Amino acid sequence: MMKGHLVKESMSLKLWRAVSYIVLIFFSLLCLFFFFMLIINSTRSHYQIQQGFDFLPGSNFISNFKKVLSEDQFPIGTGLLNSLIVSGFTSVLAIYFSAMTAYAIHVYNFKGKKFMFNFILLIMTVPTQVSALGFVDLVNKMGMRNTFYPLIIPAIASPVVFFFMKQYMDSSLPLEIIEAARIDGSGEFRTFNQIVMPIMKPALAVQAIFTFVGAWNNYFLPSLIIQTKDKKTVPILIANLRSKDWASLDVGEVYMMITLAILPVMIVYFSLSKFIIAGVALGGVKE
Amino acid sequence: MAFGKAKRKSKMVSYAKWGYIFLIPFVVAFIVFQLYPLFTTFYYSFFEYFKPQVSDTFVGPNFVGLENYKTLFTNSKILVYLKNTVIMWILGFIPQIIISLLFAYWFTNNRLNLKRTGIFKSIIYMPNLIMASAFAMLMFSLFSNSDTGPINSILTMMGFSPIRALDTVGGTWGVVALMNFMMWFGNTTILLMAAMMGLNYSLIEAAEIDGASQLQIFFKITLPLIKPVLIYVLITSLIGGLQMFDVPQILTNGKGSPNNSAMTVIMYLNLNLTSRNYGVAGAISVFMFVICSVFSLIVYYFFSRNSASSSLRKKV
Numbered sequence: 090m091m092k093g094h095l096v097k098e099s100m101s102l103k104l105w106r107a108v109s110y111i112v113l114i115f116f117s118l119l120c121l122f123f124f125f126m127l128i129i130n131s132t133r134s135h136y137q138i139q140q141g142f143d144f145l146p147g148s149n150f151i152s153n154f155k156k157v158l159s160e161d162q163f164p165i166g167t168g169l170l171n172s173l174i175v176s177g178f179t180s181v182l183a184i185y186f187s188a189m190t191a192y193a194i195h196v197y198n199f200k201g202k203k204f205m206f207n208f209i210l211l212i213m214t215v216p217t218q219v220s221a222l223g224f225v226d227l228v229n230k231m232g233m234r235n236t237f238y239p240l241i242i243p244a245i246a247s248p249v250v251f252f253f254m255k256q257y258m259d260s261s262l263p264l265e266i267i268e269a270a271r272i273d274g275s276g277e278f279r280t281f282n283q284i285v286m287p288i289m290k291p292a293l294a295v296q297a298i299f300t301f302v303g304a305w306n307n308y309f310l311p312s313l314i315i316q317t318k319d320k321k322t323v324p325i326l327i328a329n330l331r332s333k334d335w336a337s338l339d340v341g342e343v344y345m346m347i348t349l350a351i352l353p354v355m356i357v358y359f360s361l362s363k364f365i366i367a368g369v370a371l372g373g374v375k376e
Numbered sequence: 377m378a379f380g381k382a383k384r385k386s387k388m389v390s391y392a393k394w395g396y397i398f399l400i401p402f403v404v405a406f407i408v409f410q411l412y413p414l415f416t417t418f419y420y421s422f423f424e425y426f427k428p429q430v431s432d433t434f435v436g437p438n439f440v441g442l443e444n445y446k447t448l449f450t451n452s453k454i455l456v457y458l459k460n461t462v463i464m465w466i467l468g469f470i471p472q473i474i475i476s477l478l479f480a481y482w483f484t485n486n487r488l489n490l491k492r493t494g495i496f497k498s499i500i501y502m503p504n505l506i507m508a509s510a511f512a513m514l515m516f517s518l519f520s521n522s523d524t525g526p527i528n529s530i531l532t533m534m535g536f537s538p539i540r541a542l543d544t545v546g547g548t549w550g551v552v553a554l555m556n557f558m559m560w561f562g563n564t565t566i567l568l569m570a571a572m573m574g575l576n577y578s579l580i581e582a583a584e585i586d587g588a589s590q591l592q593i594f595f596k597i598t599l600p601l602i603k604p605v606l607i608y609v610l611i612t613s614l615i616g617g618l619q620m621f622d623v624p625q626i627l628t629n630g631k632g633s634p635n636n637s638a639m640t641v642i643m644y645l646n647l648n649l650t651s652r653n654y655g656v657a658g659a660i661s662v663f664m665f666v667i668c669s670v671f672s673l674i675v676y677y678f679f680s681r682n683s684a685s686s687s688l689r690k691k692v
Contacts, residue, residue, distance in 0.1 A: 109482045117499040141529035190402040197395030214672040219665040223413030245405035277394045306507040324509040350510040362498040370570040
């Protein structure tokens, strides 16, 4: 009887397992489906796409690619470069200065430290859009309209990155190391740059990826700051593309442009996805 | 927490000034680029300040008291836009939380013991990192309203009649909700997984020995224990949802069509910012600030309780 019970149990477990695999595969395919359509359509010509969808790729990938790059209206090559510059610098500033801020709170004791920590937690979820009006006004008054500076410099104060760094320090940065460095005569800045930063490498890498992707995808603020074609980042070009009359566009080119906007992040993601997912789990709610 | 290490204080005191020095970049950047703009945004909300379309010079700023707020709530559809925003968020969030709970439970269930979960996790998280504006452009192209558009051509192949999703209110909401769902359910799954893995497994084992079914274990043990994390997910998602912009903006070319049904609050803010209608833009910002602050406070209490460890289960 005992044996029979076990067999029955494992049968229902097998059923559950089968159901969960089917559901998981369904939603995975859903996630991939639209991007599959994107890639297929980017290999087909305008005329072929107009004829209806085909599950097999076409042979126009290269010609679509060339057409997009020579397109004068939406300079995607320049756009990719602009996005790379803005995202790269944003990410470097965000991780370096967030680590510095977290270090100040983690290592030193000073009046107002607890207030500072609580204050940063408090502002963590206040959306940036609500101060956009004042921000644009400030940028105009500083004469920084249509430059990259206002897109990059504010990253120095990134509460979310700070919080992640602080958590990482709580678990992996013993104060004894800093005391030892002091005894050996290392100055405070040197200790931070040469001893603490290397220890922080895993956290820095995770946050570098997230801040880079966040800046790469950012559309709201850049679209209010950047005016001229030569400075536009990729999301602004995509928005410009959308505002054109759909009937006048070469659809093959449209799909190729979307592919170029998405692909860099996709490549980075799939080569580091394990690492990134571990970072997501860490960054959320610890313990 | 670091504050617990107060006993070391005597040794640290001489280094206190370095704490302030290391905080300077953050504080300066925060004051200049976030606090001061927030202040001027509030300030302008009480002023008449706009650029007429035909003119090159601004009108104002002239102090008008609460006039912009009056205009906002009587002459604009701000409450309709808020309703649109919330509806589109809810339509995406309900499937998101259900699927995420299910997946997180499956991924962490020792008896189910699924293989290759890493690949599934990688795939379902992927849409979260996709540029929302490019994703919206893609969906617009795929759902484009011609009968031979990619989605319609697949529907025709399968024997259905073509749909003009983006011409109908329900269709547009559906596409936005689908995108929000796809972009966030992987992220939520991973957060909930982390929470479920942190649970004491012996509780679940004990229930199994007592003959509890998998469903009972899920509803009576797992779910109540991860309630704080669920609340956190709910509120952060709501704050994110209220800021909804990129997806409906690109999908409808900033028009919120059909018939303003997909116009969100931030899209309306953007409209007023780009047309240099700064007084009203300020009033919209303050309105959003107040709503989001309430929810932010709840998240803040969540975090500060969470840091104070075990008491959180009862408190939140």
